[in-house]
Amino acid sequence: MAIKERKEREKQDMRNLIIDSATGLFLKLGYDKTSIRTIAEDIEYSPATIYLYFKDKDEIFYVIHENAFALLDKEFRKHDVIENHFERLAAICSTYINFALKNPDYYDLMFIMRAPLSQIACEETWTAGNCAFDYLLDTMSGCVDEKLIKGGDKFLLAMSVWSFGHGLVSLYVRGRFDVMNMPEDVVKDMLDKAVANFLNNLKA
Known part of the structure; x- marks a missing residue:
């Protein structure tokens, strides 16, 4: 070498x-x-x-964010083969939940931990983070354009879906479901059904 x-x-x-x-x-x-x-x-x-x-710990935190979001985006991109945008949306949501369950530490750092995001604000583009959300937004846009879901603001709809999924997995990551004494597979099934029900309510 x-x-x-x-x-x-x-x-x-x-x-x-x-x-x-x-x-x-x-x-x-x-x-x-x-x-x-x-x-x-x-x-x-x-x-x-x-x-x-x-240069400082903010930059380290930024790199950790980039690495984590790059992993999430890579998982999302596996659904390019799904032509129906609503089916792709459902697959994205399932992938998001699975990512949080398999990588709770990463998820905590990405979405829950309170920390300044000054380094992200200094960057011209937040490459991996933007790519992950843009994939969700593009898929939602396809759903609206093809009238697969009820019409509305595409950005607001994408944010609503993300926020709903985030709320559920945050409860999981921070151990809030532990008090229910439910087996892991039951919790996973519950999360999937909750998101599926939410998405079905959006269908046209």
Whole structure:
């Protein structure tokens, strides 16, 4: 392996180490109580080393967001083969729920944890996050244009569907369904049926 290639790999390995550490600490301590020094102590490097890769913890948080939304968007894009836009919408909703159930930590960081999004505001485009929502919006637009659901503002409809699904999975991620003592598969089935019922109420 060439020296340049080895150095690039080592650089990426260090970035990944920092991101993995920050992800765990954000979840364990919360955003406010996690600092560059905390992350440095966790990976046993100096804070100065981290500043070689990231300007501050906001940028680290942004990268974590990008990685998580890229995973979600990748799952959404698997539904390109579904030509009927309403059926694709239902598949997106199911994928969203499955993503939250399989990746509760990521979901917490993406949608629930209180943290400043200043880095996102500084970026010209929020690539992965925008792509994921745009896929939902484009699918909803197809449903409206083809009169598969009741007419209305496409953006508002997309936000309504997302908000409904988010409310359900947030209850799950934060353990609010635990008090019901329901098996995991029953909870999953309940979430799927709730979203399906919501979507059916939108049908034309």
